Each structure stands twice: as structure tokens, then as C-alpha cells.
Amino acid sequence: MAISAACASSEDQAAPAPEPPTSTVLDADAPDASAPVSDGDVPDTSLPRCSASGWCVTPFPDEDLDFRDIWPFEDRAFAIAESRTQGVKVLEWQKSTDAWQYIDDASQNVVGVETFAGRIYAPNEDEVYFTVSPSFVYRGKRPNASESAWSWTRHVLPDNVLGHLPPDDHGRPYYVTTGMTQVTLGVWGVGVDDVYAYYSNAIFRRDPLHGTWSSVYLANDAEPNEHIFFTAAAGAGPDDIWFSGARDRSRYACPLLVRKTADAWIRVADGIVTDSCGVRAGTVRIGEGFAGWLTELQAISPTEYIGLQDAMNPWNLDHVSLMKVRVEDGGYSVDHSAVPIKNASSIAPQVASSVWRVNGDTWFTSLGLVLRGTEDGAFAVSTISRDGAPVGAPLHRIRGTSNQNLWAIGARYAYHKTTP
Template identity: 35%
Template sequence: MKSLVFRIAGVSISMAAAVACVASGNDDETSAAPRDVPEGGTTVPTEDGGEAREAGPDGGAILDAGPDGAGSATCSPDGWCLTELPTYSDELELNDVWPLAGSAFAIAGTQLGSVRFLEWSDASNRWSAIDDDTLHYVDAVAGSVWAPNADEVYFTTSSWSSPGGLVHYGKRPIPPATDWSWKRFSFECNATETPRVWGTSKSDVFVMSCAKIHRLAGDADDAGASPWIEAYVDDDAVYPVTFHGATGTSRDDAWFVGTRAGGFRGGRCAVVVRKTAAGYEPVVDGNPSRGCGQKAGSEAIPIAGAFGRATGDAIHAPAKDRFIGVSFGTVPNNDVVRIAPNGAGGYAVDVTSPSPELSVALRSVWGASEDDLWFVVAPPTSTTDSFNASIVRGTNIWADGGGFQYSTLALNGLPNSKALQRIRGTSNTNLWAVGANSAFYKKTP
């Protein structure tokens, strides 16, 4: 049996929390002394946020203030700038964003069944729609986005009324052409499930769909047979996994995340499958019929709840052999979980949480390192969506003396009333936080 070590971080600004449903199947919760507010910080959620604007007619941009600083500010005191989105007849809800140096891609859906593929350019200072106009009011659902470079991009979509989903592969036009070229791959199954795409290089691309992980085995641009092959297949026919996303640093340091659901009365158990040079290994898994207790014949860590929602928004690998996830179930428990090899053939699990005094529910996470993490947060009563969202930065949260501090989105003193879905970046000077008709961009430390 592989060894397993659980540790609860003692963080002066945060409350230690237990991993729910460990092997014994029992909850274990520990509280710490009230935290001290860090210097320069605030614990008043209503002082954080940003005001959304209507998009201009020619795409989106970071709007300038008027002469001599007159007019409405579009950047918060902490450097979060609200960018304009392209005009659309229905409000755009950005599900995902993939930043690159000098650009970014995003996928947006609407409540009326449309999906738009968007590109941001630092050079032009605006968002542009790059899709082929075939996903307007067609019962489409926005999924995820990933790009190996600025000239190629993958998006995923599905339909509310049809099982399976699509992966869209796009290539930038070569002048004098002006339209992106698109190729679509269908991933069929019996479930209404949106595929997720992620990768680490042009040749190392993965699609998660219908309890399977598919790997790109050829050139996505080639005609003929599909270049995707099955790399991992979940073998639980009773409680099949639904994959929500992936993170990692290379093709041999990848973490694929999902949940097992036990029906109306069953549990909702986190699943993490790790890929190394040796292959695929379930690291986190549990039996929904046993409250996410240990599965028979499994050495995986049993954790109740899920890492993020069905969009896989609350996972990140800040370094090799490091997995960070926000774990919560029906009621957010705000556990920030770190999983890493323990050097003895197993895994060590560390858990920490912000103090209840901070009064937030953690959502999406990204960080330049495990000791410098950014979180989208929502009011603690927001169990499904991140309305009135804010940004919190966690520094050294795994040790005494670390903590969580707001990074304000506030524009002109007004709090944000919008939901934010995802935070991603390439560094602390290239960060994006996107959501309901909102895309905040941070280029300052």
C-alpha cells in the first residue's frame, strides 16, 4: 500500500480545515485563532469589485480616461483593468480564458444558446471575435479554451439537447486572408457533457470527454482519420467519472480532474488522475455510495466534494509535482488542497483555508508558485455562481505567517456585481479574470 500523509497548515491569517471523508469516512475539522488583518489589507468584501461597461461597436478595449484624468477610471487601484468586450445582442458570459505573451483567447456563451470565440491583442488593445459565425442561437454551450501559441487555438462546445460535444481547432489566417480556419472533431457518447481541452505543447494536447482522456496522436490540421486516440478510460461503470479539466507543467506532469456522482442521495467525490512518464494513476478517488470513502482495491486518496464546479475552474499546477485545488461541495468548505509526492511512493496532502472572518467562498485559482496564489472569490452564500466576485491573493498560506489579502477590482469606488468564472495568467504581470460580461486584465505586479 502506498503511503499517505495528511497535513493541516497552521496559517495565522487562515483557518486550518480538514479534508472531508478521509479513509475513515468521517469529517475532521479544526479551527485556529482569529487572524490578524495583513498590513495594507481589508476584510470588507464590499470594498472590492469592478463595474462592467457596455462594449463599443468595434470590439473591446481598455478605455482611456478623459483629458487630465477626467472621466470614469477603467483600472482599479491594484491594477485590474476592465476591458471592453465585442458587442453582441445577448450578454456574453466568459467561461474560460487562456493567456499568452501579448495576447489571450477566451470562450464566451450566452443564455440564448450562442457561443463566441474571442482573441485579445495587446498590440491593438482590444478583443475580436474569431469564430466562423456558426454558433449563434443553436443551443450551444461554451466549454474551455487552450492554445499552444498565438496562431493556433482549441475551443470546446456542446449542445443542451444532444449528447457528446465538439473540439474546434483554429489556425490564424495568412495574409491576405482575414478569417481564421476551423476544423471540428466530434466526441460522441451517451451523456450530455461538454468536452474539456488542455495541453502543454503543440504536440501534447488532451481532450477529456465521457469518462475518457484522449490524446492528440497526429496533426490536428491533417485531413482524414481523427488524430485523437484514447489514452485513459475510467473503468467504473456504476459511478463513471465526469472529467472537468486538467492542469500540469508537461506531458509527464499532468493532473486530470473530475467527479463521481452517486445519484440524488449519493456523494459527489473528487477524482484526480495523474499522468507521469510511467503512465496514468488515480491519485484521488472515492466511492459515492460510501460518502466518498475508500474504493475497494484503490490506493487513491478519498476526498468528498469536488475541485471546482463542473467547469474545472479551481485547479492549478504551479510547479512540477504540485497540485493545488479548491475543494467544495454543495456548501463551500473553502479548503485549499495541495497534493504532492511524499518521496516514499505515495502522496502528501496539505489543507488550509481563509479565516471565516474573511467571509468569502473560494472559486478559481492560479498562481506563479504554491506560495503566491490568486483566487476568484464570491460571497459565502454563493454556492453555485460567483456573483459580486472579488479577487484574493494568498501568500505563504502553507506556513505560519502567511495569509489572504484582497486585490481590489473597484472602479470609482463601486463594488463588482458580476460573476467571475476563471482566473489565469502567465505571470503576476499578465493576469486575466473573466466572467459575466467582464474581462479584467492585470499587467502590474
């Protein structure tokens, strides 16, 4: 379904920078989303800088930063974080200094209380997009990497399901299966000319000539007691972009997968939500029986994608599955394999927060955990601990350009791995 109405005629200049908020920024993926990160999780500077597996801490401006998403290059990286004292912040890391610095203008914090970070995307080293509550998408530009001055514009993405749930739930709804909130406000792209944002049940595309954002796909076939959310995007090129998500009915849900080709939008995977997830005509089913959300997505090749799918028992999370979907002649095939997540907590759900495949290895993050899977199906902990003690901080994202340039980020930590 294509919707051609433009959302605005031009991008807005970012508002003047406000004073940093004094209220607590919510911890979006913690079991208690209103609880700030414990001061006990502050990195100990007396420890060695790197773990035995080669995960090294990197310095950043404020110790309470909770890194939420990252976009790496070989010699620099961009990240978005939340802070109890500074609000939502955008940072750049440079190899030459091996440190993070702020690059935003603080205008994203003008909404104040309960501001949360979305996702970040950088088509090159001088252009950055990020999303932030309630439904802003920002674009930053600088003349070149040697210049420190960034200029920022922003746009508000419209809510297409007004009256269905409180509007502030649509970018970060509560996900019953894990007992956490899930960000459904993101941005992703292929180069500078094909940049997409998603918010709740809608997908938007930026016009590279005019800087406007238009709705290009709307999943508006939810039942009155359902909501459709998009959670991630990936693609092999401008004419082959995929979006993952869920058809959610509070306690129960079905994974969702939508594909954009050169001339059509295709609902690849969907389901009929009852107690379990039933087959929906014309789509494949991801998961068996009680299925949860499809929360992560990555293109492995032009014909293969992986993602994280939460498999449920009738009442709770049963296990995390690595989903693989392949494009085949005349259709699609889907495989699943359980991921043995056992994080650092005995009470938090054993859920994976992200997945990334590179150089034949598949990496996962969870609470205080990095797990490495190999091509032969084996799994092993890649320790981030620098003294042998458990790390009690949630990790939200793992991403890199190779096994020698890999990042694992989360609450008070931005680990960088440069060894195999």
C-alpha cells in the same frame, strides 16, 4: 486503461456559419442556470478604467459577453465566451490595440438552443483549441499572427455513458453541492503535439499527424447510481499530465485525480461514495468526511499540484479548500487549507470558481470577487470595483503569465492587471 480505437478518420471542416441564435444562452455557473446576466451588470463606461488594485476593464464587441475561459500570452490572449445574442464566441485580445475581437466562424452555434462554452487552449499564438456543446472540440489555425484569417476544423467526442443520464448533461452536469452546473467538456495540452480533451468520464488525445482524436482513458468503474466526471487538466510535461474530477452520486461525491505518465495511467485519488467519502484501496483520499468535487488543477512544479476542492457538511457546501498534492518517493501526500471566500452575494454559495498561482501568490475568483493569497498564508481582497460599490457579476476564471499579466474574466467583464 488505454483504449486505442480511433474516434474518426479525420477532422471535419467546420459547418457554414449560421445566423446568430435568438434564444438565451444559459449562464452555466449562476445559481439559476437559465437566468441571463442582468442588464444592471453592464460595465459603467463613466467610471475610471482601472480599480485601485490595478484591475482594468478591456473592451469587447458585444456588451452581453460572458467570458468563460482564457489562455494568455504576453502580448495577446484567447478567450471563449457566451452571449444571449451571439451564442458561443471565441475572441483574441492584442496588446497593441488593448481590445478583443472575434476570430471564430460561428459554426459552433449550429446546434442552437442552450449552447454552452467549454474550455480553451492555445499551444502558440497561431493555433487555438476550444470545446463547445454538445461535445465538439474545435481547432483553429492561421499562417501567422499578422494574418487575420483563421481556418477551423471540428470533431465530435463520443459519449461513453449513453443511457446513464440525458446526454446533454454529460458535458455540463448539475452539481448539487453548489447548486450550479459544472463544465466537464474541456481541452488542454503541452505544446502542439500533446493535446488532450475530456468529456464526461473519458479522456481523448489528438494524433498530431492525422488530426484524429482517440480515447486513451475511460473511467468506467462507476456504480449504477454514480457518474464519473473530469473537470480540469494540468501537467509538467508530455509524460506527466493530470486530470481532476469527481465520482458523483447526486447528493454526495468523492474527488478524483488521475495521472498519466510515460507508460501508465494512475488513479491517484478516488473514494467510495456513501454519505461521506470513504477510502478506496490503492488511492489517496482528498478531503475529510463529506467531500465534494475537485474542480480546478494547476501544476506548480514537476512534483506539486494545486486545485480547488469543495468540502461539504452533510447537506451543503461547508467551505472551499485549496488542495495540494505532492509526488513523493513511493507515493503521494495531500494537504488542505480552507479558503475564506466571501463573495458579493448573501444568497449565492460561497464557492471559488477558479484558482491560479503565480509569482508566489495564489489568486481565487468568485461572484464579484478576486482574492489574493500570499505565501505566509494571509488573504486579502484584490478589489475589482472602480467606484467602491460591489460588483455583482460572476467571475469564472483567473489566469496569467505573471502578476503583471493577469486576467480575471466573467459576465460582462474581462479584467486585465499589469501592476504587481
